[in-house]
Amino acid sequence: MNDVLKLTSARALRDLMARHGFQLKKQYGQNFLVDERVLDAIAAASGLTHSDGALEIGPGAGVVTRRLAERAKSVVAIEKDRSLAPVLAESLKGCNNVEIVYDDVLEVDLARIWKHFAEAGCEHVAVVANLPYYITTPILFHLFDAGVDWARMVVMVQREVAQRMAAPPGGKTYGALSVAVQYRADVQTVARVSPGSFLPPPDVESAVLCLERRLTTPVAVTDEAAFFRVVRAAFATRRKTLANALSTGLGIPKESALTLLARTGVDGGRRGETLTLAEFANIANTLVQPS
Numbered sequence: 001m002n003d004v005l006k007l008t009s010a011r012a013l014r015d016l017m018a019r020h021g022f023q024l025k026k027q028y029g030q031n032f033l034v035d036e037r038v039l040d041a042i043a044a045a046s047g048l049t050h051s052d053g054a055l056e057i058g059p060g061a062g063v064v065t066r067r068l069a070e071r072a073k074s075v076v077a078i079e080k081d082r083s084l085a086p087v088l089a090e091s092l093k094g095c096n097n098v099e100i101v102y103d104d105v106l107e108v109d110l111a112r113i114w115k116h117f118a119e120a121g122c123e124h125v126a127v128v129a130n131l132p133y134y135i136t137t138p139i140l141f142h143l144f145d146a147g148v149d150w151a152r153m154v155v156m157v158q159r160e161v162a163q164r165m166a167a168p169p170g171g172k173t174y175g176a177l178s179v180a181v182q183y184r185a186d187v188q189t190v191a192r193v194s195p196g197s198f199l200p201p202p203d204v205e206s207a208v209l210c211l212e213r214r215l216t217t218p219v220a221v222t223d224e225a226a227f228f229r230v231v232r233a234a235f236a237t238r239r240k241t242l243a244n245a246l247s248t249g250l251g252i253p254k255e256s257a258l259t260l261l262a263r264t265g266v267d268g269g270r271r272g273e274t275l276t277l278a279e280f281a282n283i284a285n286t287l288v289q290p291s
Ligand code: SAM
Pocket: 028, 029, 030, 031, 032, 033, 057, 058, 059, 060, 061, 062, 063, 064, 065, 078, 079, 080, 081, 103, 104, 105, 106, 129, 130, 131, 132, 133, 135
C-alpha cells in the first residue's frame, strides 16, 4: 500500500496529477474529493469487510479506491478516462485486490463484474461512488436494471438529486427517481458536502446517501415492468391530472384510465406526485389483472 501519498491533500493531489501530465476534464464531472472527513464517512457507511466486494464508479485519482482496497476483499473500479491510468498506477501501487476497468459504466456488462466478485468469494457487494453528476440518474438506473445483487450503495450526488431520491410523496421533488429508489432501498443521508471538499470545487452542493437494499419490496407488485410504466406515465407530464397522464403515458383512452383508477379507488383528478408507492402498486396490479 502506498503510505506516502495523502490524496485528500489538494497539494499532493495536484502534484500527483502534474507528475503524469494529467489535466482535469470538466466534461467527465472530474471533481476529486479532498476531504478526509467525508472520505471517512463514505468508508464507514460502506460497511465493507474483508469478505466483501466493492464496485466503484469513477475512481478518478484513486482516493476512494484506496480506502476500499483497505476494507474489502476485492475492488473493481470503472473509469471512463483512460488518461488517468498512470495516475492510478501510482496512487494504487501495492493495492493488489483492485482491478480497474477503463470503460464507460453505462456500457459495462455489470453481470460479468458480479461474476468476478462471486469467483473471488465475496459475500456481499457494495457500490461506492463519488458519481459524475452529469449522468447520475442514468447510472443509478443502469445499476437498478442490471439485475445484479448489490447489498448497499453509498453514493455522492448533487444535493438536489439526493433530495429527489429521498423525497416523500406530495412535494415538488418527489418523482419517478424517488419511487425507483425507495421501491428498492431504504435511503439515509450520510453527509452533506460543500463545494470546498473537492478539487476543483463544483458549482453545486453535494450529499452522500446510503441506499440499503430492501430484502423485500415495500409494496406487493405483480409485474414490475407495469409498475414502472405507470410511475413513468404519472410523472411524465406533471401538470396533467393522473387520468390524463395515464391516458397519454400508457396509450389508453381517457375513459379506460378513469375506469382503471375507479377500480383502484384513486381519484383521477389527483396529480402523480401525490401518490404513495402503495397507490402506484395498486394501479399497476389492477392494470395487469385479467378483467
Ligand atoms: N472517485 C474520485 C474522487 O472521489 O475523487 C473521482 C470522482 S469524480 C466526481 C467522477 C469520476 O467519474 C471521474 O474520474 C470521471 O472521469 C469518471 N467518469 C465520468 N463519466 C464516467 C462514465 N461514463 N463511466 C465511468 N466513469 C466515468
